[in-house]
Amino acid sequence: MPILEQFYSWFPKWSIGLIKLSLSVILFYILGRAVVKPLTYRVLRKKSDHLALPLSRFFMYLTVLAGIFVGLIVGGYGNSLGVFGAVAAAATFALGFGMQDTIQAFLAGIFIFIDKPFEIGDWIEWDGNEGRVKDIQLRTTKVETFDNELLTVPNDQIANSIVMNNTANDNLRIRTTFGIGYDDDLEKAKEVVLEVLEDVEEVMGEPGPDVVLQDMGDSSVNLQAFYWIEDPAKAQLRSIKDEVLVRVKERFDEEEIDIPYPTRTIAGESLSVEG
Numbered sequence: 001m002p003i004l005e006q007f008y009s010w011f012p013k014w015s016i017g018l019i020k021l022s023l024s025v026i027l028f029y030i031l032g033r034a035v036v037k038p039l040t041y042r043v044l045r046k047k048s049d050h051l052a053l054p055l056s057r058f059f060m061y062l063t064v065l066a067g068i069f070v071g072l073i074v075g076g077y078g079n080s081l082g083v084f085g086a087v088a089a090a091a092t093f094a095l096g097f098g099m100q101d102t103i104q105a106f107l108a109g110i111f112i113f114i115d116k117p118f119e120i121g122d123w124i125e126w127d128g129n130e131g132r133v134k135d136i137q138l139r140t141t142k143v144e145t146f147d148n149e150l151l152t153v154p155n156d157q158i159a160n161s162i163v164m165n166n167t168a169n170d171n172l173r174i175r176t177t178f179g180i181g182y183d184d185d186l187e188k189a190k191e192v193v194l195e196v197l198e199d200v201e202e203v204m205g206e207p208g209p210d211v212v213l214q215d216m217g218d219s220s221v222n223l224q225a226f227y228w229i230e231d232p233a234k235a236q237l238r239s240i241k242d243e244v245l246v247r248v249k250e251r252f253d254e255e256e257i258d259i260p261y262p263t264r265t266i267a268g269e270s271l272s273v274e275g
Contacts, residue, residue, distance in 0.1 A: 021071035028067025032060035054138050055110075108159035109138040118165045123233065126161040129153075171204065172232035176241060178248060179220030181258035186213070189257050190223060196247045197227050202240045204228040219262045 041056035113136070118124050122133050124143070131143040131151060141158055143151045166172060180189045190211040197209035209227035216222075229240055252259060 020074045020076075021068075024071030024074055025064065025067045028070065029064050031067075032063030036060050036063045104156040105139045105154040108155035109136070109140075111159060112136065112141070112155055113138075117163050118168070122168065123166045125164040125166065126158055167232055171228050171230055172237070173226055173228050174237065174241065176225045176227075176244060177214060178223045178225065178252075179217060179259060180223065180252075181260045182221055184221070184257050186221060188255065189252070192251045192255055192257065193223060193225050193248055196244060196251055197225060200240065200243055200247070202229055202236070203244075204230060220260045 037056045037060040040059045041052045044052040044055055112118075118133055120133050120136060124130065124133060129143070129145070129151065131145040131149075133141065134144045134150070135142040138155075140152050140154055143153060145151060178189070178193060180186070193211045194209060197203050197211075198205070203209060204227070207228055209225060211223055211225045214222040214224040225244075227244075229236065249259070251257075
């Protein structure tokens with residue numbers, strides 16, 4: 001093609017390679033922006049809205065990187081690929097070593113998106129902490145405590161912990177312990193607790209509540225009540241438990257069922273003090 005050859009003759013040889021490299025990067029950028037990014041976004045969105053956007057950008061950047069390699073080859077910089085690859089590998093190693101905690105959190109975030117142990121709005125507990133999930137990002141998860149504090153937790157800390165999701169299911173079982181005196185009527189106390197639970201509107205009738213003997217304590221006979229609530233939330237749980245405790249205390253007072261204080265018996269030799 002004489003015209004193309006004449007066009008090339010107007011530029012130095014090194015600039016022709018640079019033009020080819022630039023065109024390759026531009027074309028691959030357009031490909032990544034117009035095809036790769038929206039396509040991966042639509043596919044990944046079926047898994048998670050939060051995962052789709054950052055990963056679709058990541059694949060677009062990989063497309064641009066591929067364009068750089070292709071441009072180096074087409075532009076006649078093939079001999080430089082080895083040096084470029086070595087520098088890139090060394091930079092990747094140094095970056096990975098210096099940011100290993102961040103990379104671990106990033107990878108943990110991907111697994112959280114895939115496994116979905118919790119979602120935004122869930123009430124979770126882990127390592128002595130609890131709260132409602134406000135946002136899930138690739139590196140961190142934001143959790144709002146019930147004291148209105150916002151925790152920003154690296155995802156690897158959550159991924160490596162046992163996480164209890166209290167709102168994963170529609171129903172939640174609550175356990176509450178009541179202590180009565182050794183001289184009190186055990187069956188009567190169990191009956192009173194059951195009557196209170198059946199009378200609380202938020203307590204489910206099916207499965208119904210149950211009261212069992214938990215253990216024989218030092219100062220009291222301990223009963224444990226089990227009851228279920230629908231659509232669990234922390235605020236609702238607190239209000240329901242408060243209502244149950246107040247009503248049981250009132251009924252125990254009416255039925256003269258004792259709620260004993262812890263007591264200790266101290267025995268020993270008599271001690272005389274001379275003035």
